[in-house]
Amino acid sequence: MERIFEVGWIQRSGAQLIWVILAVLVLQILLSIRNRMSKGSYTDEEIEQADPLFLAYVFNKGKMRLRDTLASLFALTRSGILSLRVIPTKGRYQDDQYAPNVTLEFQKTKQIGQIMPDEDELIQWFIGEHGFGAQKFRLDTLAGPSSQESKSAENLYYYREREKLDSKRLRQWVAQIRESRGWEGIVRTPLLLRLLVGLLYPVLFILVAALGQMDGLGIIDILGLSLALLLWLLSWRRVYVRWVFQLAVFSLFMTTVLMEGVEFAFRSEVLTAIIIMLFVRLFLPGREIAPMAREWSRSLHRWRRKYKKGIPTERLGEAVESLERVLQTALVLRIGSRCSRKTDWTHLQNQFEPEIRQMLQKEQKKSSRAAVSKNISATPLLLLVLSLRGEYRPLFAAEYPYERLNYKVGIFEHGTREGKAKYHKTSGASSSGTYTSSYDNDSSYSSGSDSGGSDSGGGGD
Numbered sequence: 001m002e003r004i005f006e007v008g009w010i011q012r013s014g015a016q017l018i019w020v021i022l023a024v025l026v027l028q029i030l031l032s033i034r035n036r037m038s039k040g041s042y043t044d045e046e047i048e049q050a051d052p053l054f055l056a057y058v059f060n061k062g063k064m065r066l067r068d069t070l071a072s073l074f075a076l077t078r079s080g081i082l083s084l085r086v087i088p089t090k091g092r093y094q095d096d097q098y099a100p101n102v103t104l105e106f107q108k109t110k111q112i113g114q115i116m117p118d119e120d121e122l123i124q125w126f127i128g129e130h131g132f133g134a135q136k137f138r139l140d141t142l143a144g145p146s147s148q149e150s151k152s153a154e155n156l157y158y159y160r161e162r163e164k165l166d167s168k169r170l171r172q173w174v175a176q177i178r179e180s181r182g183w184e185g186i187v188r189t190p191l192l193l194r195l196l197v198g199l200l201y202p203v204l205f206i207l208v209a210a211l212g213q214m215d216g217l218g219i220i221d222i223l224g225l226s227l228a229l230l231l232w233l234l235s236w237r238r239v240y241v242r243w244v245f246q247l248a249v250f251s252l253f254m255t256t257v258l259m260e261g262v263e264f265a266f267r268s269e270v271l272t273a274i275i276i277m278l279f280v281r282l283f284l285p286g287r288e289i290a291p292m293a294r295e296w297s298r299s300l301h302r303w304r305r306k307y308k309k310g311i312p313t314e315r316l317g318e319a320v321e322s323l324e325r326v327l328q329t330a331l332v333l334r335i336g337s338r339c340s341r342k343t344d345w346t347h348l349q350n351q352f353e354p355e356i357r358q359m360l361q362k363e364q365k366k367s368s369r370a371a372v373s374k375n376i377s378a379t380p381l382l383l384l385v386l387s388l389r390g391e392y393r394p395l396f397a398a399e400y401p402y403e404r405l406n407y408k409v410g411i412f413e414h415g416t417r418e419g420k421a422k423y424h425k426t427s428g429a430s431s432s433g434t435y436t437s438s439y440d441n442d443s444s445y446s447s448g449s450d451s452g453g454s455d456s457g458g459g460g461d
Helices: 007-037 044-049 052-059 066-078 117-130 153-181 191-213 219-237 242-258 264-283 291-307 320-332 336-342 345-350 354-361 380-387 396-402 406-413
Strands: 082-088 102-108 136-138
Touching: 044 291, 044 320, 052 066, 052 153, 052 291, 052 320, 066 082, 066 102, 066 117, 066 153, 066 320, 082 380, 102 117, 102 396, 117 136, 117 153, 191 219, 191 242, 191 264, 219 242, 242 264, 291 320, 320 336, 320 380, 336 396, 345 354, 345 380, 354 380, 380 396
Parallel strands: none
Antiparallel strands: 082 102, 102 136
């Protein structure tokens, strides 16, 4: 074995590996430049009026997380099946320095229209398992433990079990989307990845087996090749998952290294090819958008780059319902707080709605209460942003519940220049102008008093 890792071979393989990595990096840079230059054919208004769930599916390339259920909730709200308002969070989060004091509440309306099977699955999941009262559901029931609860191992175990249950329901929901929406063809495996897994790996496997035949395959060689074959079959079934294929390649590498009686000159090139394959898979994406939805993908990425800088001034004169759709789209594309923070809301002074003008005339951060709407009940996100304008993450109430780690490490993930994030704390009032503590059933917390889970993944801006 000591002959395998000779200095000369390490230098040769290292040089070849560097050239391969450089070539992959250059290719990625060129593709990135091309994607930025490709603006897509759909207008901003068409993107905002499209199905939010479709936008989330294309943006995430079919890999949906728990926080992406918000897109379906927005779609149900637009169709009138659900209503949306801002309410105070549960009591255990009121004193949590990482948590907002408000959250979003969805309620099923009496007049239910036709819905998709995946939408019915989501309603049964959220309202059936996490709901309360008159078929209501609030986002903070999906949240993780508060800082105080995190000190108890029993509470953490309870939340982990809840998270497992919600992860199972999430997989069922995503499967229902693919079955009922007919979106299977939107996302596909890239050609280079299919060639790497389906062609190059079998070729290397045959070469390694041929090397062993030169001096006869031993028990270890047979076991190594069998393991490599099983892992390859598994990686072909789960081609999107990177680590499965990496294990298959590593097994092939160790089998080649442990072979005895084979001259090093015959396997040096094979080992180099295996190492290069390991690194190439690290850079290759697992999914890509098919041509049928590529214009949508380019358009929504263009929209995202544009609205990262805030809502354009010329659009602030539009109807409040239009601005509400902008904020919903920004949340779906994960730039909600950044979009609202970068927007110069003072240009809304010309807004026809008197309630909007009154909110803008108030001094920023003067009120410690959440947005209260007497007349404009259809734009709770806009009212929330206006009442919290100037804060670090105005739409934290919509983003927060899906980010479980924010309860414990949010201050490090979203720190400001001063090294500490500014999380707005409000005493809380609902968008209907009333505050009711009857929704808060956790004044004295006991394990199992609330249902819900959270997503360990996800991201903010």
